[in-house]
Amino acid sequence: MAVYGVLRGRSYARALNDAGHCRFPQERQALASELIQGALRWQHRHAELMRHLMERPRPASRLGALLSVGLFQLRRTRVPAHAAVNSCVAAAKELLSPAQARLVNAVLRRYLRESSRLESAADRRPQGRFSHPGWMIRSFRAAWPGHWESILRAGNRKPPLWLRVHQGRISREAYRASMLNPQAWNCSLPQDLPNGLQIDPPKPVSRLPGFSAGMVSVQDAGAQLAVPLLGIQPRMRVLDACAAPGGKTAQLLETCPGMKQLVALDCDAGRLDRLGENLDRLGLKANIRLGDALQPRDWWDGQPFDRILIDAPCSATGVIRRHPDIKHLRRAADIARFARLQSRLLQSLWPLLTTGGRLLYSVCSVLPEETAQLIDGFLRENRGQAREVRRLDGSSRGWALPLSDHGCQILPGRRCADGHFNALLEKTAGTS
Ligand SMILES: C[S@@+](CC[C@H](N)C(=O)[O-])C[C@H]1O[C@@H](n2cnc3c(N)ncnc32)[C@H](O)[C@@H]1O
Known part of the structure; x- marks a missing residue:
């Protein structure tokens, strides 16, 4: 019932845990993850199908979650139809009730009989056609008039x-x-x-x-493109301000082992433990600090940094294909909340950068409130002290769209990469 957990607002990890996923043998875990992810990825489409299949559809109920798993198997896997229906009916008997098991049987069999009519009907509404929540479809369309459909399609694809x-x-x-x-x-x-x-x-x-x-x-390729933009040289002091679980920390250490110091900071102790494990596995070492990037006084030794990476928490709208739960857990109002936090992170960490130093702001979002607009606001507030380094690194050029305003955006699915936004800022004068 992990699908139901996410539909009720639980995080993916917690929903898996509550469903006892880790107690399954490894092969079954892989199959279960495939079904859970598929059901979540296509849930908006399935909800639309259920509207045409049932008198009182309740896609976010336990029954709706189970039907979504069944529809996913029928529509997008090679599981034989009778096996998919039988396993869903058996699950409904065990987890729901005999009456609901009969309903599952009837709904899935009706889908099989009428699939082409039902699929055409589901195409008529955007949420059904693109299998994303309505607010996301509207936001992507407003932000990317020429690309929104390909962004939505990429969000439904299983990534490499x-x-x-x-x-x-x-x-x-x-x-x-x-x-x-x-x-x-x-x-x-x-x-x-x-x-x-x-x-x-x-x-x-x-x-x-x-x-x-x-x-x-x-x-992911989209994430790999960020670190080289920092142009790190030996002997530099570097801050990785939102470091856990350490993907970019490790990349920094691998690509420039001669750094004077790399401070890997994060406010989440559990995620920092994972960072430590990742660095150990790779035989790498950083100065790992548990702390709040918004409160540098608590952890900063006062020595300015030559480079700062802010891989900020964000809506993750660029990585929906990897995390289909985002479609269900994010709300439109979250975007402004993320943008406020991102802006505060930039303002808090900017004074820690040496004059002539560079800060890379990076997010896996495709929404301007968290990307180009945010950088625009920052540059306006710090006029005379900050400039954007517009040159795209050679390797980014083939992946990203240079934006007319600020930063460069890798759109999800382009060259099979996740969506990612990067903007490189240089401190031109000291902060007073
Ligand atoms: C996008 S993830 C970073 C991913 C990481 N850079 C990597 O490549 O693996 C954002 C991180 O920011 C951390 N974070 C959020 N708010 C923070 C704050 N105020 N101070 C420090 N870390 C913060 C979160 O705990 C999370 O680990």
Whole structure:
């Protein structure tokens, strides 16, 4: 009932936990995750189908969640139809009631009989056609008049697995040649992503050769493009201000082992533990600090930083394909709340940057309130002290859309990457 948990507003991790997911054997865990993610990804479409299939549809109920799993199996998997229906009916008997089990049986069989009429009917309303909440569809459309449909379609696609090799240990060519059996792993190496490998179809990380030995990390291409923009040189002092679980911290350390200091800060102790484990696996070391980036006085030693990375908390509207629960958990009002926090993070950390130093603001959002508009507001407030470095790094050029106002935006699905926004700011004069 993990799907139901998310539909009731529980986080994905908590919903899995409540459903006892981790107690399943590994093979069943993988299958269950596939079904849960699929049901959540297509829930808005399924809700529309249910409207045409039932007199009193309640897509966010336990029954609705189970029907969504059933519809996902019928519409988008190779599970034989009779097996999908039977397993959903059996689950309804166990978890709901005999009457609801009969309803599940009737609804799924009716879908099978009338699927083409029902699918056409579901296409008529945007939430059904794009399988996203209405407010998101409207926001994407307003922000990206020429791209909103492709953003929505990308949000429904199952993503590939992207890896970053630990360049101090192995090259990606050597990793592919020596670790990945070409019969089992379909792998490509984009020319303009120096340490990145794309595995499609994806496979569980537990099966990745060399993962526990620290040869590779899982990191989407969109995320891999941020760190090189900072142009880190040996002997620099660097702050990674929202660091956990450490994907970019590790990338910073791998690409520039000669830094004088890397402070990896986060306010979430549990996530910082994961950062520590990730760095240990990769044989890397940072100065890990538990603290609030909004309160530098509590953790800063007063020495200015040459580079600051703010990989800020955000709506995550660029990574919906990886986290379909976002469609159900985010609300329109969250966007302004994130933008306020992001703006406060920028204002709090800017004084810690040395004159001539650079700050990279990075989010996995596609909404202007959290991206270009936010940077515009910051530059206005800090006129004469901050400028934007507009030059796109060579590798970003092939992935991102340069924006006419500020920053560069990788749109979700472009070259199979997640959506990501980056803006690089330089301090031109000291803060008074
Ligand atoms: C997008 S995630 C960072 C991902 C990370 N940079 C990586 O590459 O793996 C945002 C992080 O910001 C942290 N965060 C949120 N508010 C913060 C604050 N006020 N101070 C420090 N960290 C904060 C969250 O705990 C979360 O780990």
